[in-house]
């Protein structure tokens with residue numbers, strides 16, 4: 001049984017209407033941010049979600065931890081439908097900007113202790129402090145960090161604190177939304193290695209959202225590629241990088257300077273910037289796809305691939321018999 005199971009998850013946002021729209025009684029327009037996403041997260045894995053800005057990664061992540069409702073489909077967590085915010089602390093999220101998610105007027109120790117107290121009310125003050133020290137050590141911060149305020153820490157230390165805060169709830173799943181995008185390369189590497197060791201040593205299940213294909217390749221066991229609200233490819237990471245299937249995935253990988261791909265895979269993205277409002281019955285990538293032809297205008301299901309995984313392209317998928 002998967003630990004987290006997205007089933008046909010939908011999210012539409014009503015687009016603000018102008019007074020003129022209302023007077024003319026134009027009907028409400030919706031931006032369809034997440035379109036019928038089916039995705040499972042297995043216990044103990046690191047699942048990457050990649051795709052360009054606006055494709056719906058954060059929206060999907062927020063729905064997955066119960067921070068935002070979906071308006072269609074459901075999320076099953078550990079066998080039970082998630083309805084509303086998770087109150088057990090077992091689903092935790094870490095964001096790109098740790099500064100804005102920490103309280104500037106409280107010491108790190110007080111903030112962490114608050115989380116421990118919230119989720120484990122049976123502990124004494126002394127037991128809570130022991131727990132805070134243990135969690136600080138787990139993210140490789142010295143005990144004295146507890147006495148500091150957020151402004152006294154570096155960006156990397158602050159991100160460690162926000163991971164520590166998530167760990168204080170003793171989570172089963174950590175959803176990290178671009179957790180290293182705002183950090184220097186060397187600090188990024190440390191945080192990535194911290195996430196990897198939390199996964200390998202504690203068995204923490206991680207959903208890792210990123211734009212950075214190199215980081216995803218290094219960290220993730222499996223990768224979901226999103227394009228305009230849909231998953232277009234879902235593969236084991238090694239397979240995805242060795243032989244990307246969907247033309248959009250190929251373009252994403254070809255655009256990375258450090259990833260060595262064969263010349264045959266180099267098909268740069270052409271055509272227009274994606275329009276989230278476009279109504280396309282078929283493949284949503286078709287307007288930019290070098291391989292597109294008339295048949296791409298009909299709906300594209302995810303196809304099971306020969307070597308495992310799924311891709312939403314009838315032209316490139318070598319389908320499992």
Ligand SMILES: Nc1ncnc2c1ncn2[C@@H]1O[C@H](COP(=O)(O)OP(=O)(O)OP(=O)(O)O)[C@@H](O)[C@H]1O
Nearest residue numbers: 013031033051052053054055056057058059060276
């Ligand atoms: N609260 C909201 N109200 C209206 N539209 C929204 C809202 N949140 C997100 N959207 C829209 O939904 C789409 C998906 O947004 P989302 O933030 O999930 O994308 P993302 O993949 O996380 O992008 P990025 O890489 O820039 O973080 C975008 O077009 C965005 O403008």
Ligand SMILES: [Mg+2]
Nearest residue numbers: 057058059177
């Ligand atoms: Mg985002």
